[in-house]
Amino acid sequence: xxxxxxxxxxxxxxxxxxxxxxCSQTLNHNVMYWYQQKSxxxxxxxxxxxxxxxxxxxxxxDNFQSRRPNTSFCFLDIRSPGLGxxxxxxxxxxxDTSNRGRKETQYxxxxxxxxxx
Amino acid sequence: xxxxxxxxxxxxxxxxxxxxxxxxxxVSGNPYLFWYVQxxxxxxxxxxxYITGDNLxxxxxxxxxxxxxxxxxxxxxKPSALVSDSAxxxxxxxxxxxxxxxxxFGTGTKLQVIP
Numbered sequence: 001x002x003x004x005x006x007x008x009x010x011x012x013x014x015x016x017x018x019x020x021x022x023c024s025q026t027l028n029h030n031v032m033y034w035y036q037q038k039s040x041x042x043x044x045x046x047x048x049x050x051x052x053x054x055x056x057x058x059x060x061x062d063n064f065q066s067r068r069p070n071t072s073f074c075f076l077d078i079r080s081p082g083l084g085x086x087x088x089x090x091x092x093x094x095x096d097t098s099n100r101g102r103k104e105t106q107y108x109x110x111x112x113x114x115x116x117x
Numbered sequence: 118x119x120x121x122x123x124x125x126x127x128x129x130x131x132x133x134x135x136x137x138x139x140x141x142x143x144v145s146g147n148p149y150l151f152w153y154v155q156x157x158x159x160x161x162x163x164x165x166x167y168i169t170g171d172n173l174x175x176x177x178x179x180x181x182x183x184x185x186x187x188x189x190x191x192x193x194x195k196p197s198a199l200v201s202d203s204a205x206x207x208x209x210x211x212x213x214x215x216x217x218x219x220x221x222f223g224t225g226t227k228l229q230v231i232p
Contacts, residue, residue: 042222043222109160
């Protein structure tokens with residue numbers, strides 16, 4: 001009963017060749033996040049979708065894009081991967097509301113490790 | 118701006134001994150606080166959270182954490198460590214009010230439980 005699923009678990013791409021990572025969820029959560037994590041560092045938030053609204057972090061490079069065609073799926077597109085983009089990419093979801101007592105627990109997928117050759 | 122400090126890069130503890138992984142935070146207003154664990158090449162697993170109420174929070178796998186508002190701390194504890202607890206632990210914080218606030222993670226503490 002997987003809740004946040006990421007495919008593939010390992011992805012090898014070539015320098016400059018576009019790559020897409022996928023995330024799906026069975027939790028029906030309205031918020032989905034993409035994080036980049038390098039070698040045992042803290043996860044770095046790239047962007048998130050609050051329902052259909054896309055929210056980019058100020059320091060996320062233009063090379064990173066995202067799509068969320070429906071509630072369940074979210075994609076991370078790297079238009080021209082560089083060697084520095086090799087990392088673990090984590091997808092997470094949460095159910096966020098505007099009411100008091102909202103719960104912000106984020107549930108993470110297993111991650112996709114990206115290798116750039 | 119909110120922040121989280123995990124002052125120890127690594128904590129070593131003998132199996133069966135109590136363990137503590139430290140976390141202090143800075144946030145405007147009341148915090149929501151979280152602990153996550155990450156095993157090698159895996160995503161983050163939620164352990165426990167403090168939202169409101171009792172300062173002592175119990176979570177998964179026998180872990181607990183104590184919220185201390187005066188010391189702005191949220192240390193993770195376990196009475197008796199297992200070798201299988203060896204992993205990377207992340208503390209995280211977000212503000213509880215003021216519209217959407219992203220979660221800020223600490224830099225992580227590697228826990229090594231020695232048999």
